[in-house]
Amino acid sequence: MVIENPEQLKAISDALRMEIINLLVREEQTGKQLATQLSLSPSKVHYHLKELEHHGFIEVVRTEEKNGIVQKFYRSKAYDFKVSDALLPSLKNDTVLMQETMLNHLRSSITRLYNAPEESFLYFAEESKRPPLFGCNGEIKGPRDEINAWLDKYRELLKELGDIEERHLRRIAAGEIEDTNEVFYFVHVGFMTNERVYVAEDESLPDGYEFINDTTVGKISRRADANDDDGNSVT
Numbered sequence: 001m002v003i004e005n006p007e008q009l010k011a012i013s014d015a016l017r018m019e020i021i022n023l024l025v026r027e028e029q030t031g032k033q034l035a036t037q038l039s040l041s042p043s044k045v046h047y048h049l050k051e052l053e054h055h056g057f058i059e060v061v062r063t064e065e066k067n068g069i070v071q072k073f074y075r076s077k078a079y080d081f082k083v084s085d086a087l088l089p090s091l092k093n094d095t096v097l098m099q100e101t102m103l104n105h106l107r108s109s110i111t112r113l114y115n116a117p118e119e120s121f122l123y124f125a126e127e128s129k130r131p132p133l134f135g136c137n138g139e140i141k142g143p144r145d146e147i148n149a150w151l152d153k154y155r156e157l158l159k160e161l162g163d164i165e166e167r168h169l170r171r172i173a174a175g176e177i178e179d180t181n182e183v184f185y186f187v188h189v190g191f192m193t194n195e196r197v198y199v200a201e202d203e204s205l206p207d208g209y210e211f212i213n214d215t216t217v218g219k220i221s222r223r224a225d226a227n228d229d230d231g232n233s234v235t
Contacts, residue, residue, distance in 0.1 A: 001078035
């Protein structure tokens, strides 16, 4: 869904509303169900639902009568939202929306991480039974133009993931393979900052780390190489 006007943009520039939309992307829910999940009063959730519905982000997909009360089930009208090019000039100095969007990605990821089955994390099982699994965070000190060039390559790899899904769905539709209902979920955020966390100020490091006092890179804590029983270098 493309956000076309400033009123829509203002309506969605709220952490709680973004969280509500994320929940409604996953499944239809009533205001009461959302209030329970979010530990909020139904009246407060109802207010935000009406605002999101008014601006076209969510809709009522069905109703159900229970004990004489008509319950409305809401669902998000899109899986993703982007700002129209016409609005971009007005966002040049507004960082809140992008920060909230990134935070919402991370909040949603935590929920999905806890809700995933144990089989998703069999990293130490025999190789044939290991599911696709990846997790990391890090810091890269480099020039912006080179990092942007790397990001262009990364986006091309993401397109390859889309091609994988398209081929897979075609094979399922053709009856060539069975649908296992598995999906590979991932989240990615990255930004420039002036704070370094993975840096040691002195030589007091945990066992297995080495201290590097290099004027070109600073004082860095890096995993030290060790040798196995056969004398081979392992990291």
